[in-house]
Amino acid sequence: MIREFQEVLEENILGFWMSHMIDDQNGGFYGAIDTANNVNTYAEKGAVLNARILWTFAAAYRILGNPLYLKMAWRAYNYIDEYFVDRQYGGVYWSVDYKGVVIQNKKQTYAQGFMLYAFSEFYKVTGEPFILDQAIALFECIEKTRDSLKGGYREAFTRDWKIIDDMRLSEKDENMAKTMNTHLHVLEPYTNLLKVWTNERLMEAQKELITLFVDKIYNPSTGHLGLFFDDDWNVSNETISFGHNIEAVWLLWLAANQVGYLNIERLKSILDDIATSSVAGLQADGSMIYEVKEGEIDTEKHWWVQAETVVGYMYAGKITKKQAYIEYAYNNWNYIKQHLIDWKKGEWYWSRLPNGSINESENKGGFWKCPYHNGRMCMEMLENLMEYE
Structure with missing residues (x-):
């Protein structure tokens, strides 16, 4: 089965981005491609997309x-360095147009985190001091965005790091000072x-982040993570x-092991x-649903949720030695192979809608759809889970 993962990685994901998404005219990579593989050569290019491309290819080379x-x-690094x-x-910056002209110059903490994730991975394979x-x-x-009084990191700022009214990461998010999602993707690059x-400051910052997840973000009464918080948590x-729940399981575990977190047994119990x-979100076909919001269950099967379900439950099995978690991961992988991978045209579909049909309204590659979640899975x-095959 390990061969399956390598073939999907190299032929279905990386091959797709190399064949379809290289922008030879304006540099870097195109900003969007739809389900039918029609490239939008004029699409906005996001910092998150480009950071994730850089991370993915650097990690794949390593x-x-x-x-x-x-x-x-x-290619990804040079474009980022010149335009972002x-x-x-x-x-x-948050985004540029197809020619590299800045569109949104806000400083989203989430984007800084992903760029740090990319640069640190790229340094591993180049060794370049700069x-x-x-x-x-x-x-x-x-670290400029840290709340020194209440802890954690604020969401967004103006270009020159001043307070900004609209802190939302995307239109579907709430305009709150702190979010689980951003903290998860600061934890990730810090690891x-x-x-x-x-560096001692980095080490202490990471330990504080883990403690925030344990004491503030994790809800022991539900077993889930909170999403949106005010300054006072x-x-x-x-x-x-x-x-996000299942993604946090393995990212927190890696972070704790990297810093030698002292309360590791408590953390293991929480994870x-x-x-x-999160088993409540698993379906009979092995898939994981999206979310439950205000009592309404969203059963759409997003690509990134499925990818994180595979990794998260594989790590959960590794951490706890519970075979059921390993089975959840492989059941989800079977769902991905049957329903989400585009075997003919490459890459993965954005999602399967609640009625089971392919979501053709969302891009196969774009501002948020990158080779990161599925490639990383x-x-x-x-690299790390072959022993559980």
């Missing part, structure tokens, strides 16, 4: 050694940066995001609780 992947990583990096105020310097500079930018840069609603509570299986 694991598989194909020089084409390093070439793609350099703000050399006056630090950090990266790339590590850029990664450290992004760490410093993220990666710690692998290449030994009051949660705004009881929405359950199954994909087991989150994994068990394949790479985690190849």
